[in-house]
Amino acid sequence: MSTSKQVYPHVVSLFDARPFFEKALAYGIQNRILDQDKLDTIANDAPKGMVQIARYFGSEFLRPELERAKDRIVNLVSLYLESTTGGDLRKAAESLRDHSFLSRSKGGSDMLKALIAMPQNSHFGMNERTGFTDDQIPLLAKWTLRGLPDYQAELAKRSQVAQVIDAAIWLADQLGLDVTDLEEAGKDAEAVIRTALLVLACKRTEMPDWVAFEKMVAGLRKKYGASATPTKTKAPVSGEVNSPTFSIALPAGLPKQFLDVVRTVRQSVVADMPKILDSALPVRKLFDQTPAFMGRYFWLEDALSEVDHYDRAVSETWNKATGGHQDEGSLVTLFLCLAAQATPKTVLTAAGAATLLRKIRKTGLQPHLATDFIRAHAPEQHQEDYVRMWSEFIEDAQPTLLSDFDYAVNDALALLRRECNVKQ
Numbered sequence: 001m002s003t004s005k006q007v008y009p010h011v012v013s014l015f016d017a018r019p020f021f022e023k024a025l026a027y028g029i030q031n032r033i034l035d036q037d038k039l040d041t042i043a044n045d046a047p048k049g050m051v052q053i054a055r056y057f058g059s060e061f062l063r064p065e066l067e068r069a070k071d072r073i074v075n076l077v078s079l080y081l082e083s084t085t086g087g088d089l090r091k092a093a094e095s096l097r098d099h100s101f102l103s104r105s106k107g108g109s110d111m112l113k114a115l116i117a118m119p120q121n122s123h124f125g126m127n128e129r130t131g132f133t134d135d136q137i138p139l140l141a142k143w144t145l146r147g148l149p150d151y152q153a154e155l156a157k158r159s160q161v162a163q164v165i166d167a168a169i170w171l172a173d174q175l176g177l178d179v180t181d182l183e184e185a186g187k188d189a190e191a192v193i194r195t196a197l198l199v200l201a202c203k204r205t206e207m208p209d210w211v212a213f214e215k216m217v218a219g220l221r222k223k224y225g226a227s228a229t230p231t232k233t234k235a236p237v238s239g240e241v242n243s244p245t246f247s248i249a250l251p252a253g254l255p256k257q258f259l260d261v262v263r264t265v266r267q268s269v270v271a272d273m274p275k276i277l278d279s280a281l282p283v284r285k286l287f288d289q290t291p292a293f294m295g296r297y298f299w300l301e302d303a304l305s306e307v308d309h310y311d312r313a314v315s316e317t318w319n320k321a322t323g324g325h326q327d328e329g330s331l332v333t334l335f336l337c338l339a340a341q342a343t344p345k346t347v348l349t350a351a352g353a354a355t356l357l358r359k360i361r362k363t364g365l366q367p368h369l370a371t372d373f374i375r376a377h378a379p380e381q382h383q384e385d386y387v388r389m390w391s392e393f394i395e396d397a398q399p400t401l402l403s404d405f406d407y408a409v410n411d412a413l414a415l416l417r418r419e420c421n422v423k424q
Helices: 021-032 036-057 063-085 089-098 103-115 136-141 148-174 177-186 189-201 210-225 256-276 285-289 303-310 312-321 326-341 350-363 367-377 380-399 410-419
Strands: 241-243 248-250
Touching: 021 063, 021 089, 021 350, 036 063, 036 103, 036 136, 036 380, 063 089, 063 148, 089 103, 089 177, 089 380, 103 136, 148 177, 148 189, 148 256, 177 350, 189 248, 189 256, 189 350, 210 256, 241 256, 248 256, 256 410, 312 326, 312 367, 326 367, 326 380, 350 410, 367 380
Parallel strands: none
Antiparallel strands: 241 248
16 A cells, blocks of 8 residues: 655745845845945944834833834834835835835834824714824834734724714814814714704704704604604615605715715614604603713703703702802802803813813903803892902903913913812
8 A cells, every 4th residue: 555645836835924124125135126335224224223212112221122122113114114015025125225214114103103193982082183192102112013914903993983083073063163162072973973964954053052952852853753763765876864754864065085984873863763753752861861872962061051941040040050159269260161151160170271261262251141140140139249259350360361472371270270269
């Protein structure tokens, strides 16, 4: 009995585990793309780059740090070359020929910094559009040792999140809000998109506060609640999803890059419509007390509007606005929030004081709003004292609060800490 060994050479392939930079370098040498002068330049630049990287992430005087710096610089160059050339070794070799080694390393670093600065989730309150910061250096250190597949996967995920946020910003802008308003509100981008679609479908032109949102839903229930059971129809070209009587269309002029995002979110609004149109469940209970709907839709926080709408009784309105605080600092804080058309508060955090100041310098002050509130809601026996207290404060404080010369806002913040109720 004999045995024979079959060989299939055509199915054998070698796995090349070298960094992409090394592959491009070898290809460039073999194909005479890189001459000796260029190789000498790379050999001279690489140690300089290693020292810079070791210093940036730790210390250039420790051997382990220099070893990691070597891995990092090779990985950064590899990341940049493979990403920008699509893995084409000839193009990568030509890139090394035409540009410095350190510029390719910086290119990889810039790619990672841009990635890290991108949002990870679509909540406006959890994203700061400040670009890469020094606080993120430890995260950058981890990414400098990761390969292109990890980078591409993370980029795809964060790009999707960024699309949702940018779509929400575009829709909010159509309804009178800018990105600063959304960041101060601190709500989810999908919630902004859902409400914007409802608002536009109802032919309204502004983002609602709670009172307007509740009225809008009540109007929908009155007009469509008895018969509307939204169903998806065959209208992918026109971009409309219809019920027998009510339709939610894609906004006119929606940029093409947002089509997929808004279409996806719109389907969730359609799925919500049976409950939205169900008059058996009070609007506030549905949107503000039902777990599945809490935070799902967006409205502007306007506590004063809600108080004025739901509670006309002077004493109850005053007590709700002041929270029982009658000291001068708390009341001045409340009156200033009212004059700035911000959410009424009797105490501010340091961050809240800075936010209030930004709003004041963006939209100005209307002192009469606080005076009107005092006249309408403060206990009658104290109204004149409160008006005088407010008038004296705003007369002295307004120039500082609105100053064009206080670039660092130090004087204005000091004034708020001194005169208002600001937690340190």
